Amino acid sequence: xxxxxxxxxxxxxxxxxxxxxxxxxxxxxxxxxxxxxxxxxxxxxxxxxxxxxxxxxxxxxxxxxxxxxxxxxxxxxxxxxxxxxxxxxxxxxxxxxxxxxxxxxxxxxxxxxxxxxxxxxxxxxxxxxxxxxxxxxxxxxxxxxxxxxxxxxxxxxxxxxxxxxxxxxxxxxxxxxxxxxxxxxxxxxxxxxxxxxxxxxxxxxxxxxxxxxxxxxxxxxxxxxxxxxxxxxxxxxxxxxxxxxxxxxxxxxxxxxxxxxxxxxxxxxxxxxxxxxxxxxxxxxxxxxxxxxxxxxxxxxxxxxxxxxxxxxxxxxxxxxxxxxxxxxxxxxxxxxxxxxxxxxxxxxxxxxxxxxxxxxxxxxxxxxxxxxxxxxxxxxxxxxxxxxxxxxxxxxxxxxxxxxxxxxxxxxxxxxxxxxxxxxxxxxxxxxxxxxxxxxxxxxxxxxxxxxxxxxxxxxxxxxxxxxxxxxxxxxxxxxxxxxxxxxxxxxxxxxxxxxxxxxxxxxxxxxxxxxxxxxxxxxxxxxxxxxxxxxxxxxxxxxxxxxxxxxxxxxxxxxx
Amino acid sequence: xxxxxxxxxxxxxxxxxxxxxxxxxxxxxxxxxxxxxxxxxxxxxxxxxxxxxxxxxxxxxxxxxxxxxxxxxxxxxxxxxxxxxxxxxxxxxxxxxxxxxxxxxxxxxxxxxxxxxxxxxxxxxxxxxxxxxxxxxxxxxxxxxxxxxxxxxxxxxxxxxxxxxxxxxxxxxxxxxxxxxxxxxxxxxxxxxxxxxxxxxxxxxxxxxxxxxxxxxxxxxxxxxxxxxxxxxxxxxxxx
Numbered sequence: 095x096x097x098x099x100x101x102x103x104x105x106x107x108x109x110x111x112x113x114x115x116x117x118x119x120x121x122x123x124x125x126x127x128x129x130x131x132x133x134x135x136x137x138x139x140x141x142x143x144x145x146x147x148x149x150x151x152x153x154x155x156x157x158x159x160x161x162x163x164x165x166x167x168x169x170x171x172x173x174x175x176x177x178x179x180x181x182x183x184x185x186x187x188x189x190x191x192x193x194x195x196x197x198x199x200x201x202x203x204x205x206x207x208x209x210x211x212x213x214x215x216x217x218x219x220x221x222x223x224x225x226x227x228x229x230x231x232x233x234x235x236x237x238x239x240x241x242x243x244x245x246x247x248x249x250x251x252x253x254x255x256x257x258x259x260x261x262x263x264x265x266x267x268x269x270x271x272x273x274x275x276x277x278x279x280x281x282x283x284x285x286x287x288x289x290x291x292x293x294x295x296x297x298x299x300x301x302x303x304x305x306x307x308x309x310x311x312x313x314x315x316x317x318x319x320x321x322x323x324x325x326x327x328x329x330x331x332x333x334x335x336x337x338x339x340x341x342x343x344x345x346x347x348x349x350x351x352x353x354x355x356x357x358x359x360x361x362x363x364x365x366x367x368x369x370x371x372x373x374x375x376x377x378x379x380x381x382x383x384x385x386x387x388x389x390x391x392x393x394x395x396x397x398x399x400x401x402x403x404x405x406x407x408x409x410x411x412x413x414x415x416x417x418x419x420x421x422x423x424x425x426x427x428x429x430x431x432x433x434x435x436x437x438x439x440x441x442x443x444x445x446x447x448x449x450x451x452x453x454x455x456x457x458x459x460x461x462x463x464x465x466x467x468x469x470x471x472x473x474x475x476x477x478x479x480x481x482x483x484x485x486x487x488x489x490x491x492x493x494x495x496x497x498x499x500x501x502x503x504x505x506x507x508x509x510x511x512x513x514x515x516x517x518x519x520x521x522x523x524x525x526x527x528x529x530x531x532x533x534x535x536x537x538x539x540x541x542x543x544x545x546x547x548x549x550x551x552x553x554x555x556x557x558x559x560x561x562x563x564x565x566x567x568x569x570x571x572x573x574x575x576x577x578x579x580x581x582x583x584x585x586x587x588x589x590x591x592x593x594x595x596x597x598x599x600x601x602x603x604x605x606x607x608x609x610x611x612x613x614x615x616x617x618x619x620x621x622x623x624x625x626x627x628x629x630x631x632x633x634x635x636x637x638x639x640x641x642x643x644x645x646x647x648x649x650x651x652x653x654x655x656x
Numbered sequence: 657x658x659x660x661x662x663x664x665x666x667x668x669x670x671x672x673x674x675x676x677x678x679x680x681x682x683x684x685x686x687x688x689x690x691x692x693x694x695x696x697x698x699x700x701x702x703x704x705x706x707x708x709x710x711x712x713x714x715x716x717x718x719x720x721x722x723x724x725x726x727x728x729x730x731x732x733x734x735x736x737x738x739x740x741x742x743x744x745x746x747x748x749x750x751x752x753x754x755x756x757x758x759x760x761x762x763x764x765x766x767x768x769x770x771x772x773x774x775x776x777x778x779x780x781x782x783x784x785x786x787x788x789x790x791x792x793x794x795x796x797x798x799x800x801x802x803x804x805x806x807x808x809x810x811x812x813x814x815x816x817x818x819x820x821x822x823x824x825x826x827x828x829x830x831x832x833x834x835x836x837x838x839x840x841x842x843x844x845x846x847x848x849x850x851x852x853x854x855x856x857x858x859x860x861x862x863x864x865x866x867x868x869x870x871x872x873x874x875x876x877x878x879x880x881x882x883x884x885x886x887x888x889x890x891x892x893x894x895x896x
Contacts, residue, residue, distance in 0.1 A: 406766070408762065413755075413759050417756030420753075424749065425745070495738065496741050498734070499753070500757065502732070504726040504727075504730045505757055506726065654708075656701075
């Protein structure tokens, strides 16, 4: 125990020293981070409060249905924590140099595992914890819940819920690492990916929210009885269901009915953590040792299509541009976490696009039409921002400590920076325009809206790529090799919040022109083209302004002492 | 070939390099010695453009590294203290990458790589990813990459880290050849015997200031006044 506490104490001290440095730039950066994070929490709180209040007081969906929706949201939240922990755990448990360091000391492997498990949990769940607490505060404020409610829910429900997701993720990872010694790693990862997607698909297929909402009025006012029949049998075994149901009883004031769900959640968490520790005691050391062997690669012979991209092959661009592009290409596609995430992203886009293309939008109310249109646009923007954060933000840090080879060569750093910008922008633009075109497909007869979507995405892409690249240079960590950790660092979280702020811009600017357009289509009211183009032009100007500022700051950081 | 004029580098209140001036001429092998934290690596990082100086200037082949960085770096070779490489590239790909950054024509580069890989006995390792390399193999690859563009000035931060005796011999011979052909080598090292074996002139830095700068013969004279070893002289010059 003493060894464990010593290690944790020094880890905590190291973390605090990096956060609370006395240098002016560190203090400014941390203060800015805190302000943005606080703003983000307040925004989530207000949003959660608004949604809860709207659904219960304006849409009158009722407490039971509300908590069924909440359960679905919690399911996604659970999977996000679970996947996040698993992805980061691979780096924390198997690729971290700290494990090797601790192994050279008389510390048991079980203790090392616990240290790394906690490290992983805090690292990959802290932002989600803030999101969870802000949502809880917004939700609870609608019911005027007392302070003790929040404290109890946080300690006895939110933390166990997150810990359960993390423990299951790490247990699964340990099992996968064991399997990886016996079978092809790529097949294993693909299998895991398919498993997760199947889980999401079947969950939503069986809980079927659309069916719930469409048929509800037939049974009015006996909705609770009606809904309870829709609960699939397996729902009783899901932690999101326990959490949602306990909240349902708490806000109804029926604490007695809520407690059994809380108890089940806590017991399940304890059981999962125990299972994780038992599995780790058996598997962590052997899988850690075999992971050393897995890290050794034998270069495969170049196949024909890749031969074109080989360094030896002739090229039409200047040698510096050629080698920089080829280097980034190979560094990207030889890193499993990069191509794997690209694959997941591609799959998500296909799912999103296939769902949206088949939508049949009925022109009924201009307000609803405008909201639907802007929601789809915001979701597009959210996806573009996620792509930019995951694939553009880390590119500067990923130069790593080998950056000396570029810094000491006769090449302008601006050229390297802009090349990264162009590659990032091309990639993001392809994704953004493809997404925007297909998501506007149900409105294909309305060329103005199609133009607004494509133009808006174009402008957003420029701003987002510049912002993520600039912030990636500003927060560059050349010692971190893992792109996932870079994209989930404190700097990255801040950048994502800025991205989200930036995404609100086209929604605000386009709301009135789009609403007028729908009024024109549905009610035949007079319509002028100018406001739509002015709004689009403004989005472009602001995007260009953000891109300029971000690029200026990014370039300055890129050129600083290495 | 290399000229440092009143070079100062500060990090906040801490002065890592303090008003350093020295010159290394063509054909000269210069040894740069000093205890840990004396300012050797900082000086080298300023000389190669990795750090901007707080004041003073660095001239490489007559070009200021800050004002004309591209001209200064064209014939400059740098071997860092830690041989970090792009780990997903093979050794050969890394060499093509480095050659491309210096704008070497592909055909010339190909034959140059073959020649250097053979000379530095890299064998099959050259087509393996650098993440599989040992420290010594990384160091060898870095040195090969440095020699690719036939630099006139070579700056080395800790030459012998991780090199086995055979590799060390090959590297020493290659560097001596460079100086005989009119190039200049600036080498920071902790290895006093290496410095004695290779260097024409030696500079010793302590707390960011040069405490000794002279030829090897002058150094030998000073050594005799103590117990005849470079180690004693070094310890005498760098005592706190």
